[in-house]
Structure formats: structure tokens, C-alpha cells
Amino acid sequence: MEAYIEENIKIQSIFQNYASSEDILPYSIDEAFLDLTGSLNYFYPQKDLDRKEKLDRLSRDIQKEIWSETGIYSTVGMSNANPLLAKLALDIEAKHTKTMRANWSYEDVESKVWAIRRLTDFWGIGRRTAKRLNKLGIFSIKQLAQANPDRLKKEFGVIGVQLWFHANGVDESDVHDPFHPQSHGIGNSQILPKDYERQEDIELVLREMAEQVAIRLRRRHKKAACIGLYVGFSKKEKRKSIACQKKIEPSQLTRVLSDHVITLFRQKYQAGAVRQIAIRYDNLVDDVYQSFSLFDDTEKIEKQEKLESTVDRIREKFGFVSLQKGSSLLENSRSVARSKLVGGHSAGGLDGLK
Known part of the structure; x- marks a missing residue:
């Protein structure tokens, strides 16, 4: 993963040879959107070339430099219309062409976009959405494009209308002004390295994750008034996963949140053997919020808050593993192993462990 990140940084640097940083939008660890509108005439001023040809040549130059500097073959999806068509050109066609490039425009919607065979091959449609579309009698992108948008809105809300627009090749997203969904909660998930069959081992990992997300709460100066839990079973179990949540008194204390999760x-x-778990804290409030009942030991609560704050500061200065519970030495503990991972691909997000 570290090597992957290093190569990605090199490629991002190459992009800046062809576009300004404002025209580059990293989309994932191995994809990015580039708006080359302002670069076409600079690199290819010939008036006898149209925009499509200039875009293809400039994309070819970027591919060559990436290969020259890193040895990596890259694919390019292009469009003079919008980012969605460029993304579809990449996913559907570019990976299978000799040049590893493809350009889709509005003129290609009926012949190429509507020709996408499986709904799940289309950007933004997962298996669950596909099943819901199937219930409406929609089994192809062409059928989605020709569906009644009002019916889609009734079933999916505004997302349904967006799917209808996308199926017709319409996309108003802007590389310079990307949409950032507002998060109202904090969560974490992980796929376990093996089936966990003993309840005590499952609870051990749940407590570790509850602590990790609690650390993130405190870093953001928030308290959670709702906890959510997901438990996915091993394939051999053939049983439905557990997904539940409960409201609690707002808290950011590891001990309190962990106890709620375990309960x-x-x-x-x-x-049953468990293979995947996730924890989420929602309904966040500022940590200045405090409520006590007549039965609370306020002095004990304040001591616990100071203790956890001290532990957080030590870990921030010396690393997460500088202070660990004895349970982290148990065979099925995951906290130390996960703290050594890079990025979120293997750990479901490592914020709180670094």
C-alpha cells in the first residue's frame, strides 16, 4: 500500500505538468478527473485540429509520461461533455481499446450508454439499487433513461431523478466544485482476517473499535447520542446480518460507549461465526453539552474524562501503541495489527489509530 501511494503521488505530479492544481480532482487512490479545457490550445495550437482530436493527443501525451516515469500503463476516459461520460468511457470502453483511451459525447448516449448491459456496471448503481429498479420493471440503462422520472423520484427521492438524468448522459457536476456529502456521524468497519467464532473474541474486537471511534469523537469535540452496530456473519453461516442502533445519553467516553456497544x-x-463488523456513532452534539441524573457520580465521570484525555494526548505524541490495554496482547486482538496498516483499504479507516 505504501508503494501504491508513492506511485500515486508521482502520477499526481505528472498531471500538474498538463493542468493547474485547480483543474485536477483526485477521485480515488487510482483515479482522477482533469479539466484540460484551458490546456488544449496551449499544447496543441494547430487550428486544423478539433477539440476532440486535441484532447485525444494530450491524453496520449499524459499516458506516455506516466509510463516513462513510472512504468505504469494508464487508461483514459474522455468527454467534451461532462465528467460522467468521461467516467463511463473509462470504465466501459477505454480498458478494452488498443490505445487504452475512449471518448464519449452526448451523441454516444443512445449507442453506448444505453448499450451498457448490466445496471450495476453503471456509475452509482449498486446491487441494492438494481434490485429496486428491477421491481419497477427496469433492467437496463435504456429502460432507466426512458422511465418516468416522477415514478423514480417517488421510489428513490432526488437520487431517482439523478439516475434518470445520468442514464440520459446529463451530468452537472464540476471538477472545480466537487460535492462533499455532509457527514452527521462517525463510524468504522473492518473485515476480520478469519472467522471469529467465540463470543468473547468478537466482543474484544468490538470494544477495540468502539474505542477507536470514541477517540475520533473526542478529536472533533463531539459526543454521540446514538450508536449503531453491524455484524456480518461468515458465508458458511448462511444467516442474515445484524444491523441495529439505540439512543443513548450523549457521551464521548470510551468506557460508556463500549458498554453500550456490547450491550x-x-x-x-x-x-455464529462473524467475519465483518462496523460501529457508528450518530446524532452528534458539541462536547460542551453535559447532562447528569441524580444517580450519576459526577466526580467519577470527571476523573474518567481527564484520564481518557490524558491517554489521547500521550498517543498523539508517541503513537497509538504507546499505551495499550493488556487485552491487546491476546491472540485475536486487532488493535495493534490495524495500527500498522496504511490507509483505509484494509482497515476500514484508520483515523483514531494514527
């Missing part, structure tokens, strides 16, 4: 787990779990 919720014990209420729902009966038996």
Missing part, C-alpha cells in the same frame, strides 16, 4: 450486541447476537 446492544448481546441483545441481538445468539451464535
